[in-house]
Amino acid sequence: MLAHLRGHLDYLSGHPSQLVTLRAGEAQAKKAAAAQLWRTLAATPRGATLIVDGYEQLAWLSRWRLLYRAWRAGVRLLVTAHRPPQGFYRLFETGTPQSVARRLTAILLDDFPEQREAILDPHTFEQRWRAAEGNVRQLWATLYEDFEHQLPPSHR
Numbered sequence: 001m002l003a004h005l006r007g008h009l010d011y012l013s014g015h016p017s018q019l020v021t022l023r024a025g026e027a028q029a030k031k032a033a034a035a036q037l038w039r040t041l042a043a044t045p046r047g048a049t050l051i052v053d054g055y056e057q058l059a060w061l062s063r064w065r066l067l068y069r070a071w072r073a074g075v076r077l078l079v080t081a082h083r084p085p086q087g088f089y090r091l092f093e094t095g096t097p098q099s100v101a102r103r104l105t106a107i108l109l110d111d112f113p114e115q116r117e118a119i120l121d122p123h124t125f126e127q128r129w130r131a132a133e134g135n136v137r138q139l140w141a142t143l144y145e146d147f148e149h150q151l152p153p154s155h156r
Contacts, residue, residue, distance in 0.1 A: 001092075002080065006051060009078070015048035017078075022054035034062060041066070046074035055079035082135060096136050098129050104136075105143060115150045119143055 002019075009017045020037045023029075037052065044050050050070060052058075058066065067087055070077045077088070084090055102125060109116035119125065128146075132139035 002051065002053065005078075009049045009051075013047060013049060013076070015045055017049040017051055018044045019051045019053065022052065022057035024054075024057060030057065034058070037066070038069075041069055041073065041075060044073065044075045047076075049076040049078055052077065052079045054081070055085055056081040056083065082137070095134055098126075098134075101129065101136050101139060105140070108140075109147075112147070115147050118150055119146055 006017050006019065018040050020033070020040050022033045022037070025033075037058075041050055052066070055063070063085070067077070078091075079085055079088060084093075102120065105125075106116065106120055109119060124146075128139055128142050132142060
């Protein structure tokens with residue numbers, strides 16, 4: 001979807017857009033990604049669009065710095081994030097229905113029938129889903145903790 005949108009942005013602005021992808025990881029990898037972001041911003045021509053995929057990976061100060069530097073350089077920003085970022089209009093939002101998250105979780109737990117039953121308990125799953133606010137990544141992180149606690153000590 002981002003690749004398709006990028007083609008339209010390039011056509012409409014008359015400039016090729018630049019894309020920087022930020023991912024969660026070790027501090028050293030994050031530093032390298034941030035350095036790449038600043039280099040890319042500096043090389044992006046006025047009027048072009050810089051796409052930052054994974055905007056939430058930046059610390060709040062880096063986010064502010066990015067907004068300021070892009071504004072000063074006349075560079076448009078398009079960001080992707082797991083939560084609506086402040087200072088941006090929401091162009092498109094995706095979401096996962098609870099029923100789909102539940103089915104995917106069931107598939108992942110096919111080889112673990114005992115844990116599967118406990119984790120997919122309707123009350124427990126609903127609680128975890130609400131706490132994760134519909135974020136599947138957060139849901140699975142919590143369910144993984146539940147899963148680990150259910151394993152016998154010899155399997156941990």
